[in-house]
Amino acid sequence: MNFDAELIAPRRNQMINAGLWLDKTIIDSLQRAYEQCPNKTALVSFKFEKNIEKQFTYQELWDLSHKVALGLQSLGIGKDDVISCQLPNWWEFTILYLACCRIGAVINPLMPIFRENELTFMLKHSEAKMLIVPKVFRKFNHEQLAYKLKSEIETLEHIIVVDGDDENSFDQKLIKHGLEKKFNRIEKIESSADDITQLIFTSGTTGEPKGVMHSSNTLYSNIIPYAERMELMEDDVILMPSPMAHQTGFMYGLIMPIELKAKVVLQDIWDTAKAVELIEAQQVSFTMASTPFLNDLSCYIIESQKKNSIDTLKTFLCAGAPIPQSLVQKAYEALQVKIISAWGMTECGAVTTTMLSDHEERAYNTDGIALKGMEVKIVDEQGQRVTANISGNLMVRACSNFGGYLKRPHLNSTDLDGWLDTGDIAVQDDQGYIRICGRKKDLIIRGGENIPVAEIESLLYQHPNISIVALVPYPDARLGERACAVIKLNNINEQLTVQDIVKFLQDRKVALQYIPEFLEIVDEMPMTPSGKIQKFKLKKMLEKQHLEKI
Structure with missing residues (x-):
């Protein structure tokens, strides 16, 4: 790439x-920790669904990342090749990135919630050469989808499965290969701290994600x-x-x-x-x-x-x-x-x-x-x-x-x-x-008046029945836009009306033209992995409702 x-x-x-800029990489940091405190616990990884906890010292991180780097090189992965990984917070994620940095490969982290539509776009755009996935996570078969994607994406050469049960498992392919017995050191590469080490896609609060290079x-x-x-x-x-x-x-x-x-x-x-x-x-x-x-x-x-x-x-x-x-x-x-x-x-x-x-x-x-x-x-x-x-x-x-x-x-x-x-x-x-x-x-412009979205949302968060709130524009033929409060309640058995919202905000001296004129109660709010509300999805939902009413 x-x-x-x-x-x-x-x-x-x-x-x-x-x-x-210190011209430092994570391998420099790892080597320092390995030399100064090799027996110190570096990482504790807990896998909730299997109720498994594993701990690793800095010595073990150093050794394991070396093994995985050798395994990647044996599969033809080299400098500037993109390795996409759709892994939860597991120890394999950390080891993988360390191994990538040892050989100059670029990691492309992908959220486990992504499915075929998002993954197809991201894997093609990044020209990923390898995809590493869990076999199953949260009852979804990532292995099955990964092999389907491999058959459709030309650049995708390898699928590696964490907790897999065949020769393409993370354990067999990248750790238990025995290559460390033949090669004491990884093949030397020319790299610098200015080389791209991470390709990560934006969360997508406004639409199609973009590949951020770091x-x-x-x-x-x-x-x-x-x-x-x-x-x-x-x-x-x-x-x-x-x-x-x-x-x-x-x-x-x-x-x-x-x-x-x-x-x-x-x-x-x-x-x-x-x-x-x-x-x-x-x-x-x-x-x-x-x-x-x-x-x-x-x-x-x-x-x-x-x-x-x-x-x-x-x-x-x-x-x-x-x-x-x-x-x-x-x-x-x-x-x-x-x-x-x-x-x-x-x-x-x-x-x-x-x-x-x-x-x-x-x-x-x-x-x-x-x-x-x-x-x-x-x-x-x-x-x-x-x-x-x-x-x-x-x-x-x-x-x-x-x-x-x-x-x-x-x-x-x-x-x-x-x-x-x-x-x-x-x-x-x-x-x-x-x-x-x-x-x-995010602006809502009602009849030429800008509504202070964040301020109104902040006030509504103080309401005892509101768990999550988003103020989004509702199309209006006369005023251009009106404000709609999309709300998830603390308890589905609670009641909340537009009149309740109006009174609550008026009691806090909010100008009438800033008060939402519509209310939509939702069971779940569309969110990015980082917890940001995807307002573009809410806007599409409201636009569709508006068209249906016309």
Whole structure:
């Protein structure tokens, strides 16, 4: 594969001179950990459906990744070849990425929820040479689909099955091959920290996903300041329930623990009781996930009165969507942990977080302040920077900005000065903290009046009967658009009417023209793997209903 990562080379000298790119890869981090603490537990992997837990030391990570790298080379995988993997948070995922980095191959993580439509597009676009899948996960036969895809995709040469029972299993093909007895070292390759190491597709909140290209330099330049901001050290234990096939899990659950020489605990299926058990047994001190995880954990602790079970947990970083004030307060009281709010993108990782020293209100009033090496600015439609507390387009210029979109450089949205147009609308206060107000495409314009979508959603989250809410436009012949509140209730037996919504918002002094005029109750909300609501699907649903009514 030839990677058109045109955004890396132009900023190399500046990033190196500023000390932000360290020319380091995960193999450098692994080797340091292997040499300094070989017997330390590096990884605990729990497979929920089989109730199997496995632990690995840094010595074992070093040895296993060497074996898997030899196995990949024996199958003709080499530098810049793409290996797609549709794996949950299993130890095989970590070993695979380490092996890829040893031979210069590029990993392409794919969410386990993807099916034929998404996978066909992504595998073809990435020209994947190998696909690694679980045999069965959550009652879905991934092996069967993988072989169907192989028969239809020309570049796809190999299928490897984790927990498979034939010669193409991960165990037989990549570990028990015996090649280490013949070859003491992997075939030498010429590589650098500027080479593409990860190809990951955007979550798709607005439609067709794009292939984001990252190098070790772009990834590491984010992970190191992130760990410093969170004051994470080698004695910390990190719980990662967020999918490693998403940027959150990949960067902070796979790479960061190895860089820190810390221990990570991988949870493949979210189960609150099991999470509490893992936190207690493994002495977890830090975790990062979206708001539903935080809500579940808080409710469980309140109901079970098991606060003492998680007293090692110091910090819960929440990202993916704004955290409602009520949830921050509930979580703080229930868990007695520091709640951190953060904002970022697949294209650059976490860009802003609140500080450990901040008052708790910062976690629900803001999305944080820029990390070291990251810059943010708010501009108007003419590209001019606006003053504090004025909303505008959020731009990011970060050491961790991606290398570009694979085969789509015209969509890179990065100007000659390195500023990336995020597509978000935000405000920034006079201390530098930002608050995401919504997406540019999120705007609802009712009769020429812009409705403050994020503000109304934030208020509705305070309603005791509302679990999830999304404000989306409803087509209207006269006004262009009206606002519809799409809501998932806390309890399906509860009742909620438009009149209830109107009164609730009027009681909070919301202008009448900002109040939703339609209400749609749904059983489930379409979400990306990172917990973001897919509003484009809701818009299509409402447009269809509108057409049916006409």
